[in-house]
Amino acid sequence: MRIEDLKLFMLVAKLGSFTAAADALNLPRSNISRRINDLESALQGKLFTRTTRRLTLTPIGQGYLTSLQEIIPGLEHANDSIRTQNQNPTGKIKIGLLTESDILIHWVLQDFLTRYPNISIETHLSNLGYYDIMNYGLDMAIHVGPISDTSFIARPIASFIRKLYASPDYIARYGAPRSLEDLHQHNLIMLRWPSGQLENLWRFKQAEISIESRLISNNSNYIRHAVFQGAGIALLPEIIAHKHVAEGELVEVLPAYEMQLENIWLVYPSRTGQSFASRLLTEYLLEQIPMIK
Template sequence: MKVDDLKLFLKVVELGSFTAAANALDLPRANVSRRIGELEQSLGTPLFHRTTRSLSLTTSGEGYVENLQKAVDLLDFANEQVSNKNNEVRGKIKIGLLPETNELVQPILFDFQDKYPHVELDIRNINNGFTDMFKQGLDIAFHGGELFDSDLVARKLLMLDKCIVASPNYLKTFGEPKTVQELKDHHIVCSRWPSGEIDNVWQFQDESVELYPKLISNNIGFVKNATVLDRGIGFIPKLLIRKELESGALVQILTELTLTQETGWLLYPQPKTLSQASRLLINKLIEETPKLV
């Protein structure tokens, strides 16, 4: 039997289905099913109870997974020790980036890969670090806003100052609001949080306002572009629109207000399951990302 097939079995157990494991490992589902079947044949016992709606371990499978995980952990540790002696860090890291963070994070990732040329970086666009971590089998994911109850580790990276912005053409056509309450008389472009809630209650130090947006998107890039294209007023982290503010494509309004901040997080599994390459990249991101602000 092959080590890759044993690791595939553990991935199926971790994610709870052949389909989830196939998505995480970028494999056809039929490939996963066939390889698990071959593993069961070589062992001479079924590892899973299969129904059309569920997948669960047999008694033999439960005992096998516990001992197998220990063996695979030891094997991975031994491989890492050899790599360390050769001063080579190898492996593949799947990273989930939020919309509009590519340009910010790219220099950090490229610098890491220049230092460790044998590491393959597989970059994925995501909207929710918690759900996409499992759907896409990510090793590391960025996340914005509130946290969810999970076994994942969440490390705070930075605080993002938000600002109220509009395009010069929009302000010329519809006028500039001078108070928080006047925002209600304008076209509003809002984000949708990963939880599904709409970010339409804009909080300030002394007051808040509930708005009724004309456009809503769970992609902050769409919100930014819609605001640049004169579709309305947006409430966007300043770090993500730095170029637009410098070029004049967007104008900050109601600048006298003290606005809320949004937290940026780095998500990853428990350290014991991380590869050496992932641990090194996590440390790099934790050290370098806060410098972006």
């Protein structure tokens, strides 16, 4: 039996369905089902109990999974050692990017691919950060905001501040607020974090204000475009907005006010579970992203 089929079994067990595993690997569901059936035939035992609604591990399957979780990392480490000795690392990496982080790290990923021509990268664009690691079988993800699951490793790779911005057209129509209290008279655009929490309390270094909004989104990219189109005032990362201010496409509102520094995290399940290629990319991102200005 092939190690790829053993890792496929582990992925199906982790995601809980053939369909989810097929989506994560971009393969037909029939391919996943056939390979699991072949594995069960080779083992002469059922690994999963299948119903129309659920897919669960059998006792045999659970024991097999536990054994593989100890065996596979060691086997991959041995394989990685050979690849390292050959100075020719190979592999595929799936990384989750936030809807604006792709702007910041695109060139880092391109440089990495140039350095390692036998490694390929697939990007998964989402606003959910590390929440998508388990949903889509990602190797790692860029995340902003709190991390409640302590089973993940989270390493800070950059930081940023958010400030208030509007379009010149919006300011021309409604005027510019002169104080935080004036914001109550304006159209404000509000973010809903991946955790589901609504950001209805804007905490600045100098003060905080409770706000209401008729336009809410869980997608920061949508909020940015809404601001460009004159829909209202919103908090945007200064690292993204500053060039648009310089080009006259955005106006900084109440420039004296800025949010507390926020971290951008690189999150992954565990170092021992990472492939050699994933570890290379992890270290490369940690080294290169802080250099981006």
